[in-house]
Amino acid sequence: EDQVTQSPEALRLQEGESSSLNCSYTVSGLRGLFWYRQDPGKGPEFLFTLYSAGEEKEKERLKATLTKKESFLHITAPKPEDSATYLCAVQARGSQGNLIFGKGTKLSVKP
C-alpha cells in the first residue's frame, strides 16, 4: 500500500534557527514527490516537485531533497512568515495524477 509519513508532527523554532522536516514514503513506482505549504483555513500551495533520487530544489529559505526512501525539507534561517503546515505527497506511476498525502508538519517560528 502506498503510504507517506511525515515527522515531526509539530516543530517550534526560533527565528533564524535552521532545521529539517522529514517525509518517508513507500510507493509502487514513484512518479513524483511534492511539497506543499498550507496556511490555516486555506488550500495547499505548491512548493516543489522532485522526480528522482539525488534531486534538489530551492526556493528562498527552503530546500527540498529526495532519496529512494525519503525527502527532506530544509529550512534555513526561518522567519515568522514561514509558519505554516508543510505537506508532503507522492504520485505513483499509473495514477491519474492523484496524490497521496502525509498528515503534515506544523511549523511555528517565533520572533
Next chain:
Amino acid sequence: SQTIHQWPATLVQPVGSPLSLECTVEGTSNPNLYWYRQAAGRGLQLLFYSVGIGQISSEVPQNLSASRPQDRQFILSSKKLLLSDSGFYLCAWSWGGSVLTFGAGSRLTVL
C-alpha cells in the same frame, strides 16, 4: 492564467440535510479534477477524481457522490449528511500530469 473557484467557503448543515459543493476551473480545457477531504488530525484524503465529463472515479465508499456536468465544473453532493462528513473539502485540478493546484476550500460543519 488558470484559476479555480470553490463555493461556498463555509457551510453549517444539520444531520440528514443535503449537500452541494461546487468547483469551477477557468483558463484550461479538459482538466483532471479532484475532490479531497481534510479532517482534523488526518491527511488529505482523495474522495473522487474525474478525467472527463461524466467520468467519475470514487476512492472511498461513503454517502457522498460527485458529478461533472461540464468540462470545468465538478460538484460534490450528499443526499443526507452525517456528523462524520464534517471537514475541510478541497477541489483541485491538473492537466497533462502537471502539479495539482488546489482551491481555497470549503469548511463543512455538520451539527
